[in-house]
Amino acid sequence: MDMEKIYLTMKRTGAGNIVLGILSICIGLASGIMLIITGANLLKKKKHLSF
Template sequence: MGRERKHPTGILNARRTWAEEKKHPAGIPLCPENMGKKEERRLDMERVYKTMRNIGALSIGVGIVVTVIGIAAGTISIINGAFLLKRKSEITF
């Protein structure tokens, strides 16, 4: 029989709203002085997860673009090689 922990969600939401309104010039929300270490760490972890999500999406996008460019370059190389082989009898030195 474990104890249930009650989280003061109203206080946390109010503090989160306060933190979202006050931001560092770099866009990072500032934590109020009376915020506890747990809440501050939770906000930090949320920022980390959001950053990781954005970087992951960006990485997938870059991977798709690089793949498409690679396929296009390979196709063009094959076509040019076939064209050169077809016309090799016309080359004179």
């Protein structure tokens, strides 16, 4: 009985880690794409910017 609880806990923990890993990859890709797009917009409007 105790071993079943341990294996169930390990199974849930592993599944949770996989889900968190997939979410981290998706968020990283989305933020990287957004940074590339905003950087391209800044380069396109470079001559209109003055500091």
